[in-house]
Amino acid sequence: MSVGDSATPLGKVRGLGSAREGGEHWLTERVTSIALLFLGAWLIASLLILPKFDLRTVLEWLHASSAAVPMALLIVIGFKHALDGMKVVVDDYIHEPGNNFALNTLLLFLAVGGGALALFALGRIAFGAAG
Amino acid sequence: MTVSILHRITGGGLSVVGLAVLTWWLTAVAGGPTAYATFTKVVTSPIGLIVLVGLTWAFFQHLLSGIRHLTMDTGATFDLRINRLFAVMTIAGSLFLTALTWYVLMGVGK
Numbered sequence: 407m408s409v410g411d412s413a414t415p416l417g418k419v420r421g422l423g424s425a426r427e428g429g430e431h432w433l434t435e436r437v438t439s440i441a442l443l444f445l446g447a448w449l450i451a452s453l454l455i456l457p458k459f460d461l462r463t464v465l466e467w468l469h470a471s472s473a474a475v476p477m478a479l480l481i482v483i484g485f486k487h488a489l490d491g492m493k494v495v496v497d498d499y500i501h502e503p504g505n506n507f508a509l510n511t512l513l514l515f516l517a518v519g520g521g522a523l524a525l526f527a528l529g530r531i532a533f534g535a536a537g
Numbered sequence: 538m539t540v541s542i543l544h545r546i547t548g549g550g551l552s553v554v555g556l557a558v559l560t561w562w563l564t565a566v567a568g569g570p571t572a573y574a575t576f577t578k579v580v581t582s583p584i585g586l587i588v589l590v591g592l593t594w595a596f597f598q599h600l601l602s603g604i605r606h607l608t609m610d611t612g613a614t615f616d617l618r619i620n621r622l623f624a625v626m627t628i629a630g631s632l633f634l635t636a637l638t639w640y641v642l643m644g645v646g647k
Binding site for chain 2: 443446450453459464465468477484485489492495524528530534
């Protein structure tokens with residue numbers, strides 16, 4: 407049976423088998439979301455516990471490995487999760503292949519660049535002089 | 538359905554605005570007193586505070602509706618009444634947690 411132009415999108419792909427990719431992206435999004443449950447709760451709790459938000463207090467807080475390590479994880483996993491999520495949105499709404507590729511590439515560069523900037527700043531804080 | 542699109546909107550907001558504020562905050566802390574003073578001045582302005590409160594709400598809404606999606610991924614809570622209750626609870630929960638967070642922040646007078 408041939409599938410003509412009048413077939414629905416579902417009719418055209420039925421029987422072709424799986425896309426063979428995408429499963430890992432889907433699972434990664436879930437795994438990073440579980441990690442961010444903990445890291446997000448840690449960030450909110452830490453901000454509530456901090457006595458003040460002046461520079462000295464924040465420097466001392468992020469200088470200690472007890473805060474620098476979860477913050478590093480939050481940056482890396484947060485940017486990864488954001489990139490994975492934004493890709494779903496782009497793929498859902500931008501169907502033209504060229505635009506889709508351009509936007510996804512732009513988001514990838516922004517996520518990697520932003521994550522690197524945040525990590526570098528954290529490194530300066532964590533490895534610099536306290537307070 | 539409302540909660541599903543809220544999940545997407547808050548996710549987009551956290552990805553763009555949330556990570557931008559987090560990155561700016563860290564670079565300002567690393568940058569020293571002048572950079573930090575500029576950051577503090579902007580985020581404690583009326584518009585800055587509105588953005589921060591909005592981000593807090595987006596964070597809790599995305600977190601709670603994210604938990605809802607994770608449970609639905611397991612095939613649970615597809616019963617209409619339970620599903621709707623869970624959806625309403627994410628909105629009530631995010632508003633409550635946002636109010637609680639800012640109540641504590643304001644109470645401490647930071």
